[in-house]
Amino acid sequence: MSNAHIPFRYDYVGSFLRPDVLKQARADFEAEIISREALTAVEDAAIRDLVAKQKKAGYSVITDGEFRRATWHLDFMWGFQGVGHSRTDTGLPFHDEAALIDDTYLTGKISVDHHPFVDHFKFVKALEDAHTVAKQTIPAPAQFLEQMIMPMNIQGTRTFYATTQELIDDIAAGYRKVIRALYDAGCRNIQLDDCSWGVCVDPNALGFFGTDAAGLAEVEEQLLAVNDLALRDKPADLTVTTHICRGNFHSTWACQGGYDAVAELVFGREDVDAYYLEFDDERSGSFAPLKAVSGDKKVVLGLITTKSPVLEQKNAVIARIHEAAQYLPLDRLCLSPQCGFASCEVGNKLTEEEQWAKLTLVKEIAEEVWG
DSSP states (O other): OTTTTSOSSSSSSSOOOOOOHHHHHHHHHHHTOOOHHHHHHHHHHHHHHHHHHHHHOOOOOETTTTTTOBBSSHHHHHHHHEEEEEEOOEEEEEETTTEEEEEEEEEEEEEOOSSSHHHHHHHHOOOOOOOOEEEEEOHHHHHHHHHHHHHTTHHHHHHHHHHHHHEEEHHEEEEEHHHHHHTTTTTOOOEEOOOOOHHHTTTHHHHHTTTOHHHHHHHHHHHHHHHHTTTOOOTTOEEEEEEEOOOOBTOOOSSOOGGGGHHHHHHHEEEESEEEEOOOSSSGGGGGGGOOTTOOOOEEEEEESSSSSOOOOHHHHHHHHHHTTSSSSGGGGGESSSSSSSSSTTOOSSSSHHHHHHHHHHHHHHHHHHO
């Protein structure tokens, strides 16, 4: 299928709830009860089943649901040389809960050979048909950079990189290599997942980064720079989008704040084709920052929450779409859930049936609004 219509009028971010059989297989692998080959066989079967359900639901995009990952972002970083990880003692502070995901840090200079996500993509690519296109989700380069310059990691990072610019250059070079490998494998639909902007707009951003206002402005420029440097010279027929949210772990969140403070920077200057934007509650602010979206870029409105099983009211969602159209033309808007259903393998607090009900609603609303 052509990628000319990416993002689609009704779309989704990428991750899905893991079936119990997959969760058990991953636990058995960690306990050394089953082999890597046995785990891969379970992953393969679960992904085939998921893609069949995505097609049956009438979606034009297919993904592996991130079924081969523990988290939406860290597994990708672990595919690079110079990146280490270990079990966390305290976890990351989310609202009402700590996200128990591995501490991830530098162990040397960053480089990459054959990244495992390329093979992950090839498996999904083989499941495409005339009506679907495979999407590969990866953390944005800015997310990688942020991970290594936050106060918890910056001292270790400086052991290998005297300046942040040197780090930016190596991250971007690694991404260019992986993006080219994905492209050569047939990928034409890459989504960069980026929570770094959610951190920047949070009222506690200065504390998160351990800096002052001038320092935060410098960090924001660095985050934009690494994203755009990673996409330098990308093939013209490769569609690259970015998804921005404020954290998604077990139905809780990490940050809050509207897009206003970074709108000109991100919506005006970032070199991507579209934005998947979280707008499911008051934490995301108003639609007014959409005025800053430059060129002919599209925006996928994340109006359906993945954090709650409660199904939204169709008319209320439609009203919000038309409210957003006051700032960006309706023909440049699309609809999706605000985030994935399982950014980490623990998943959000809803059932698979409730997950698919959300996606059915997204499709119904989009067809009613855009025909």
